[in-house]
Amino acid sequence: MFRLAHVTDPHFRGFRGAHPGQFFGKRAVGLANLVVNRVRKHKMELLEDLRIDLRAQAPDHLALTGDLSNVALAGEWRAALAWIDLSGVPPESVSVIPGNHDAYVEAVVKDRAFEQLFAAYQTNDLAREGERAKAATYPFVHLRDELALIGVSSSVATGDLGAWGQIGEAQLGRLEAILLAPELTGKTRIVLIHHPPVMHKPGEHRNLRDREAFAAVLARAGAELVLHGHDHEDQRAELTGPAGKPIPVIGAGSASYAGGPERRARYSIYEIEGGAIIWTSRVHDQATDTFHEKRRERLA
Template sequence: MYRLAHFSDPHLPSPPGSMTPAYALTKRLLSWSSWRRKRSKQHKREVLDAITADVAAYHPDHLVITGDLINFSADKEFAAARTWLESLGDARDVTVTPGNHDALAGRGAFDPWAEWLEDKTTDCFPKVRIRDEVAIVCVNTGVPTAPLLATGTCGQAQLERLGPMLDELGARGLFRIIAIHHPPTPGGSPRKALTDQAALRAVLEKHGAELILHGHTHVPLLGAVRGPKGSIPAVCAPSASQKPAGKNPAARWHGVEVERAGDGWTVRVVVRGFAPEGGPIRALGQYRLDV
């Protein structure tokens, strides 16, 4: 059995002095204003610290974080997030895929997190990490967008690389996990959607994967997209720093236990986090996915 922990959207507090005059005429100013006005009240570092401590007690083989580590892509935010990532353990045991808040400075801004993106440095996404019988495929949907939009885009070049990559990993008999920030399933607000989700779903329908892990919505979701041999489950974790008794669901994380079963796989998802009314972190439920 291989055990992963998945959480998303930690929205780490912005260090003092992160906003500089250079960002004043960019979308970063709007993101900074949003953080100061509401996000800093919804997302709490002490909540995130409790979640990460609970994850550590689970002793996962690997940790997957699906984006939005920071808020407006300031240099000081990237540096602070790197320090936080180092506190989680060896970079080989933690994989990050970017979110829209991580991408306000452009696609090439993820260099400070290179060790958490893949084992070798390449210039483009998707990036892949292979651990035991599991392949974690990081698809980057974080792109700069117009003000008031939080959409994501894979892009044609990335999708063209993704199909052959999935075929090669599938031929090796690996359990393929797509780690992505924006949901690949329809529904939700167009302002926050994955703009080319239909094209991504077409790639997955043809080439296949065993599981999709994503975030972005700040609410827990269980969906599916069509694959070549059946449905591919899509599991969304809410923000790992959302305080209980707030507007959105309280912080939680998912344990994902993968085990080979004959010609397929069995996946058990363990849900842990805060109850809506608060109190200590506890088990909130579990379910199985037959892949």
């Protein structure tokens, strides 16, 4: 049995190395939001408790689906890297994709700062010789045991205060080719994407703009599971694959959220064997500062 842990939206904090000149425009607004709201809503202690639980669970693989930062600062990402290092999961067993907060300002997207720092977790098992040393081109693929993890980026510098995402036509084309690649035949194909690829909440300022095109790719090429973050709550939806086969689409709540039990800090573990998938959710308990299993569900 293969055990995959899914952690999302930790929103690490870390300002080491930042200078005042980095805080203008959208980042200044983000920083004000951080001071007023996020410090209260997202607690770094919860990430420590989660890391201890994750170590004890000893999953075979860890998938992180974005919003590792708040305002796309190197200090925030370094805090995430240190956390991954201490998680006990070896680098070749970790997949990382960015979220909208990791593309908070255009300059870091242009510099590919995220891809440089997280390169070890974005290797591509389908890359041709000569391509392997380059920073990630999305989607990347991790072939592990009976799994194929496909890391999609929906992270774009929105240029406004929106939190919307977009995959783009070129990446969608590559995604379809990957899902149909002979190397993936017979594998449990798990697509990782930050934004929910379905409409959960109204308002296009925070949704995936090309979700219909994504759904069309999956309708043609299929996948066995889609995992996402972004909405900071557990979510469940379905897309349709070839021949009407349902594809579960599951979002996990934020790993650091300090609110009530419905959305409190959590992560998921998927037990996968012979194509069967069991979803469990591990949720932080405020009374004991430990994580407990809150859900166990067999996916169709």
